[in-house]
Amino acid sequence: xxxxxxxKLSSDKKKFLEIVSxxxxxxxxxxxxxxxKGMKEVCQxxxxxxxxxxxxxxxxxxxxxxxxTFNSSGTRGEFWFPMNDYSEETNMREISIDIExxxxxxxxxxxxxxxxxxxxxxxxxEIVTRNVFExxxxxxxxxxxxxMGKSHLIETLIEEYNMxxxxxxxxFAGGSITxxxxxxxxxxxxxxxxxxxxxxxxxxHDEGLKMIKGATQSTGRCIVSWGKRNxxxxxxxxELPYSVEFIGQLIFISNLDTKKIMASKKDIAEHLEAVCSxxxxxxxxxxxxxxQSRLVWIKRLIRNxxxxxxxxxxxxxxxxxxxxxxxxxxxxNPDLRTIFRIAxxxxxxxxxxxxxxxxxxx
Numbered sequence: 212x213x214x215x216x217x218x219k220l221s222s223d224k225k226k227f228l229e230i231v232s233x234x235x236x237x238x239x240x241x242x243x244x245x246x247x248k249g250m251k252e253v254c255q256x257x258x259x260x261x262x263x264x265x266x267x268x269x270x271x272x273x274x275x276x277x278x279x280t281f282n283s284s285g286t287r288g289e290f291w292f293p294m295n296d297y298s299e300e301t302n303m304r305e306i307s308i309d310i311e312x313x314x315x316x317x318x319x320x321x322x323x324x325x326x327x328x329x330x331x332x333x334x335x336x337e338i339v340t341r342n343v344f345e346x347x348x349x350x351x352x353x354x355x356x357x358x359m360g361k362s363h364l365i366e367t368l369i370e371e372y373n374m375x376x377x378x379x380x381x382x383f384a385g386g387s388i389t390x391x392x393x394x395x396x397x398x399x400x401x402x403x404x405x406x407x408x409x410x411x412x413x414x415x416h417d418e419g420l421k422m423i424k425g426a427t428q429s430t431g432r433c434i435v436s437w438g439k440r441n442x443x444x445x446x447x448x449x450e451l452p453y454s455v456e457f458i459g460q461l462i463f464i465s466n467l468d469t470k471k472i473m474a475s476k477k478d479i480a481e482h483l484e485a486v487c488s489x490x491x492x493x494x495x496x497x498x499x500x501x502x503q504s505r506l507v508w509i510k511r512l513i514r515n516x517x518x519x520x521x522x523x524x525x526x527x528x529x530x531x532x533x534x535x536x537x538x539x540x541x542x543x544n545p546d547l548r549t550i551f552r553i554a555x556x557x558x559x560x561x562x563x564x565x566x567x568x569x570x571x572x573x
Contacts, residue, residue, distance in 0.1 A: 325507045329498045336493040337364065343460045344368050344404065350427045350461040352487070354469060355495030358546025359505070360512060361464045362408055380404035390418035395445050397426060397435050398455045408464040415472060420482035426457040427489045433457045461490075468496075506539050509550055517547070521554035530557060534565070542572055 342348045353361045362384075374380050381400050388410045396405060413419035418439075425435040436454040445451055469487055473480040499508055509517075513532060522528045531554050539545050549572070556564040556571075 322503070322507050325498075325504050326511060329504070329508050329511070332493075332495070332498045336495075339491050339493070340364065340368060340462070343462060344372050344374075346460060348460075348491070349429070349433070350463070350490045352463045352465065352469075352490050352492040353495070354463075354465045354467060354492065356499060356544070356546075357466045358544075358548045359495060359499050359508060360547060361495065363512075363547070365406060365408070365462060365464065374404070378403075380406060382406045382408065383410050384408040386410065387412040390416055390422060393419055393422060394435065394437055395451060397422065397457055398451050399445075400459060401455050401457050402459050404460045404462065406462045406464070409466065410463075411465050411467050414463070414465060414467055414469070414483065414486075415476065415479060417479050417482055420479060420486055423461070423463075423486050424482065424489065426461055427486065429489055463490075469494075502539055502542070502545060505545050506535065509535065509545065509547065512547070513550070518550070518554055521551060521558065523558075527554070527557060534568075538572075 336351075336353065339348070339351050340353070343351050353364075355361065369380065376382060380403055381396065383396075383406065385408065388407070390413070393413055407413065413423065422435050426433050428434075433456060434454055435457050437451070442450050442453075469483060469492065473483050476483075499505055510532060513528060518528050518531060522531065531550065534553055535542075535545065535550065542549060552571070553564075553568060556567050560567055
């Protein structure tokens with residue numbers, strides 16, 4: 212029986228292929244990849260085990276088995292093996308893939324180890340973000356999978372520091388923002404904290420990136436300039452200066468994978484790389500990469516009071532957590548929105564909430 216232990220599917224391509232090659236050489240092609248027949252066998256095994264979402268027709272599964280790296284959208288952690296069975300002997304969640312009577316056991320790290328890694332990483336992220344709130348440093352970028360608390364951290368700090376919108380900070384949430392609107396925002400709020408939440412268009416536009424570079428200079432004055440010939444205008448039609456000194460702070464919250472963008476968009480790669488070299492960038496996908504790590508992080512947030520406004524009793528919170536633990540292998544990418552929906556249905560429809568969720572989530 213071959214065994215493989217890992218914490219990220221995407222980081223163990225070599226080990227996985229070595230195990231398959233050693234035990235099932237007929238499934239390895241000359242170029243070292245799993246053959247189509249091998250992929251079909253593994254996927255059929257998963258499907259027969261009660262996981263129809265892992266059929267061979269699922270391109271995310273086929274892509275992972277081919278490359279053992281990223282899924283079709285390039286995002287780490289979209290594809291995961293269901294880890295429903297718990298082994299007291301190894302203290303790890305595990306799954307067995309049975310191919311023609313031969314078995315590969317794949318194990319995940321213990322929840323406690325995953326939680327320690329997450330706590331360490333998010334503590335570092337919080338410290339740096341506090342530095343920005345306290346004007347000790349210029350900017351921070353927080354990126355990664357949606358719905359896992361990036362915005363929640365910023366909103367919590369805004370409340371903790373008693374900041375007043377438009378007086379102390381401006382907040383843009385969602386939607387597209389043009390370089391001209393961003394420049395106007397810089398001009399009109401040059402001494403404030405500017406928060407761009409899910410305004411990803413700026414990070415893929417050369418003019419927007421140039422302005423961010425100017426606003427986050429690590430030495431000297433931070434001068435942001437309008438790099439076009441025509442006089443920049445504000446929304447009311449009045450003229451804006453061609454340049455302004457920015458003495459405020461910037462926070463960017465994004466779902467974009469900056470490394471993937473730099474690899475695929477050569478025209479902006481230089482500017483984006485320059486921004487990332489100036490600004491501390493945290494990638495939460497490093498510690499939230501599959502459903503197990505999502506569950507561990509969500510449970511920690513719940514213990515810290517995430518559901519206080521949704522559940523009136525601790526018993527209700529326990530019911531929500533229990534439901535998620537029992538069903539998280541069936542939910543695609545469980546996140547905070549999933550938890551809020553479960554708590555909401557439990558509160559609004561105490562007799563039928565599970566049936567409603569069955570119809571909505573799966």
